[in-house]
Amino acid sequence: MKPYALRKAFNRRLQAVDIALRRVRFRSSPTQLVIEPTNRCNACCPICARNFWDQRANPPADLEADTLNALDRFFLAADTVFAFGHGEPLVSASFWLLVEKAKQFGCRVEFTSNGLALSESIVDRLIDHGVEIMNLSLDAVEPGALRARRGLEVAHAERLFAHLAASKVEHGAAFPEGGIAVTVDRDNLAELPHLLAFAADLHVKSLLVSHLVAWDPSLHTRSAYHEPEAMRRAFAELKEAGERAGVTVVLPFEAVVRGRCPHPLHMFVVRATGEVWPCCNAVFRNDRYSFPVGNVHNQSLESIWNSKPYQALRRAFLRRGPLPEHCRICPLYADELASHLRQLS
Ligand SMILES: C[S@@+](CC[C@H](N)C(=O)[O-])C[C@H]1O[C@@H](n2cnc3c(N)ncnc32)[C@H](O)[C@@H]1O
Numbered sequence: 432m433k434p435y436a437l438r439k440a441f442n443r444r445l446q447a448v449d450i451a452l453r454r455v456r457f458r459s460s461p462t463q464l465v466i467e468p469t470n471r472c473n474a475c476c477p478i479c480a481r482n483f484w485d486q487r488a489n490p491p492a493d494l495e496a497d498t499l500n501a502l503d504r505f506f507l508a509a510d511t512v513f514a515f516g517h518g519e520p521l522v523s524a525s526f527w528l529l530v531e532k533a534k535q536f537g538c539r540v541e542f543t544s545n546g547l548a549l550s551e552s553i554v555d556r557l558i559d560h561g562v563e564i565m566n567l568s569l570d571a572v573e574p575g576a577l578r579a580r581r582g583l584e585v586a587h588a589e590r591l592f593a594h595l596a597a598s599k600v601e602h603g604a605a606f607p608e609g610g611i612a613v614t615v616d617r618d619n620l621a622e623l624p625h626l627l628a629f630a631a632d633l634h635v636k637s638l639l640v641s642h643l644v645a646w647d648p649s650l651h652t653r654s655a656y657h658e659p660e661a662m663r664r665a666f667a668e669l670k671e672a673g674e675r676a677g678v679t680v681v682l683p684f685e686a687v688v689r690g691r692c693p694h695p696l697h698m699f700v701v702r703a704t705g706e707v708w709p710c711c712n713a714v715f716r717n718d719r720y721s722f723p724v725g726n727v728h729n730q731s732l733e734s735i736w737n738s739k740p741y742q743a744l745r746r747a748f749l750r751r752g753p754l755p756e757h758c759r760i761c762p763l764y765a766d767e768l769a770s771h772l773r774q775l776s
């Protein structure tokens with residue numbers, strides 16, 4: 432049995448009761464921890480919020496051991512840890528600190544990488560650590576398009592996934608499962624079937640599709656929402672083709688019940704600085720879109736998890752209370768063109 436399995440099972444049950452009884456103050460702890468190892472990056476993807484955010488308000492930061500240690504009480508009860516933020520996890524040694532901590536507490540670990548710093552030996556290290564999910568962000572397989580969008584060579588991604596599959600067999604390991612994270616817009620909609628074929632060939636388990644959030648007017652014309660019919664057709668075909676190919680296709684917002692964002696019911700999002708967000712929306716400093724709710728360095732975890740903003744969000748989604756302004760203009764709540772067109776500066 433994994434460490435703290437009973438504690439985690441009890442917490443899951445408690446969370447289901449919190450939700451069923453529509454509590455706004457939860458007795459359970461978060462089941463999902465999203466923790467940012469670093470906000471530094473070795474790439475410069477044209478779509479990334481890092482290009483447009485206020486540099487002074489978002490200085491480079493790496494997760495420190497004392498920030499991780501402050502989270503121990505929540506690690507005990509959490510099921511899944513996502514090593515995820517606005518940076519490349521593999522450029523920081525903090526990534527491994529986080530993986531080791533999560534594994535010490537029996538949590539499942541998922542992460543997403545741009546693949547640039549990923550090598551065969553790092554893949555083997557991930558297998559050794561028992562990391563469950565390794566996603567690569569590939570927005571195309573056409574070599575020129577992938578290079579322009581992500582700075583990555585398709586042959587490198589191919590080598591990594593092939594090595595992952597072979598090395599798992601060699602070590603008798605079930606994990607990590609490989610995944611491809613695709614950020615979709617009008618320009619790469621036609622790449623989806625090719626990405627699916629690539630995934631199927633390389634034993635990649637899932638294709639996770641997200642919409643482009645256009646953080647700057649220079650990106651606004653690219654949203655796939657400008658051509659909703661073509662977008663829906665492409666998604667429906669992809670889903671069907673995924674079933675035939677044995678690749679799980681997860682379409683944008685598929686798991687979200689309309690009008691009820693799941694994040695504040697399950698999730699505790701911690702930036703490398705120790706600041707906490709109640710959801711994955713705009714996890715960086717920005718006046719219009721982001722709403723930090725505390726900091727693990729100067730507040731107790733429980734007081735943040737049941738802070739007024741968390742309670743207001745649960746009231747909104749569980750009891751149809753007033754919807755905070757951040758949610759009204761968030762793609763997860765308002766799944767429409769306008770909410771995908773943003774402006775950071
Ligand atoms: C911010 S990145 C951090 C992890 C890592 N650096 C990477 O790129 O995979 C996490 C995911 O967000 C996606 N992403 C980046 N900019 C985006 C945008 N404007 N809209 C939607 N997704 C975006 C990336 O493609 C990636 O899959």
Ligand code: SF4
Pocket residue numbers: 472473474475476479480481516517518519545
């Ligand atoms: S690799 Fe990830 S964090 Fe880095 S610029 Fe690209 S999307 Fe942003």
Ligand code: SF4
Pocket residue numbers: 692693694695709710711712744757758759761762763764
């Ligand atoms: S801002 Fe968006 S992601 Fe965050 S709680 Fe509201 S609807 Fe959910």
